[in-house]
Amino acid sequence: MKLFEAKDQKDTRSGFGAGLSELGETNENVVALCADLTGSLKMNAFADAHPDRFFQMGISEANMMGVAAGLTIGGKIPFTGTFANFSTGRVYDQIRQSIAYSGKNVKICASHAGLTLGEDGATHQILEDLGLMKMLPHMTVINPCDYNQTKAATIAIAEHEGPVYLRFGRPKMPVFTAEDQKFEIGKAWKIKDGKDVTIIATGHLVWKAVEAEEALKEKGIDAEIINIHTIKPLDEKAIIDSVKKTGCVVTAEEHQMNGGLGESVSGTLMRHFPVPQEFVAVNDSFGESGKPHELMAKYGIDTPNVIEATLKAVERKK
């Protein structure tokens, strides 16, 4: 039996757009800024419904981060929108000084993250953003896995006081989480119990882990699957409790191995309960142009890679 029947294919950025639109109706302090990518970020509905609370920034991301920091002074809750590449590396110092160090309540919303941006190629496919953001003190880092979870996360971060990095993507991916879910920042979601191995996945790789589970079951491996949607603060207890039961772990993410979720998990386990770990992540490489599914296969972050890594992790327990 399959874990989930994914009925629809939707992009996580549309989940962000839907969540932002809902916030527009429910929270009058929410304002939105976009650096000339309103359509790509699915922010049009908010912009049309609340023109007084939407700021078209033009192609000036550094200014956008500073203006967002300023908007918080007096109680606004700014949501900035641009591609993940331009939301992080391009404006790292602006985020560091004016937002993180200054403790400003800015929600940095980043689309087109990772390889699955596709044809635009490596200039736009940032695979370092989670690392950059998780290193910043005060920053909360979230990478939801599907449309519904992204929508719920968008709504949840408005209620959270402090800077947040919310990462999502461009391609249509299976929608498999509950439509009416409540998103709890920092709380892992155990998708399935298992006893042989813990597979910890974030973002688009969560569905790949779900797909892998079926093949693993046929090979006699009972995998526990955990969705870490909040990279920081990390739900260490959920990870440690699971690994104490299974004795090995696989991490899976659309990100560089250096600085990603896998390293956060490693650090936690090394301090509390060291076990064999295998990493499904991009290994110190830039991406390239291609279709999302082609890129995930070529760079080793697809379902077969999760299966292979899991078999290896289980083998290493012996």
Added chain:
Amino acid sequence: MADSKELKQIASQVRRDIVRMVHSAQSGHPGGSLGCADLFVALYFDILKNDPKNFTLDGKDENLFFLSNGHISPVWYSTLARKGFFELSELKTFRQLDSRLQGHPATEEGLPGIRVASGSLGQGLSVAAGAALTKKLNGEDKLVYVLMGDGEQQEGQVWEAAMFAAHKKIDNIIGFIDWNNRQIDGDVTDVLDLKDLRAKYESFGWEVLEMDGNNMDMILDTIGEAQKMTGRGKPIMILMKTEMGQGVDFMMGTHKWHGVAPNNEQLEQALQQLDETLGDY
């Protein structure tokens, strides 16, 4: 309007504080701080009308001030303390471990008067523009003031913010540029010339005024003029001619005192030139 004679006396004390703080820490930036002392005193003792005992980060229904060139923190700290935002004795802790008076202004330690960290240059005008937008969204008629350095104008983000503020008709913002033509490595005109700064801001869609930033009467008059120009669809920039090191003869006419602390002998020489009007901390 406050008595400019009284303001000048306060400024003399602020200058003493600056030199003593930087000397005591044996680090910090005296030159720009001395040059801007008159502006800070005018703002905090006349223009802003802030209640120092009820500082809030949100600053609702208050005029706001942002310092973008955060390295001149000594002049800000002294002015805030002299106005009563915190105890004068805290000036002794400048740049020391466990102090709220960080080398560059920060919110992390909760020092009253500071609403955003600054020091990494080029960011303050953006922050001020955002805060000014929030004032508009909240229906407030209060103003947002922001000071930048002239060397800082070399940062690209300044021009993103300048373009944005004019395009969005953010007409409740009054900016200042400390136009002393000095930066760490030398004269601004030698390091990277700004050319015609007035024409630059005017072509970006700003109203531009000029003033002598070391002349208290002119500061008060010019800011008064700028206030009358608010609410007319354009942001306002005041190009403020100052002398780096103003008030201490051997610190003037050079860029060398941008970020250097005086030794004991130099401290004494400096203090001889600055009247102790309010009593040293």
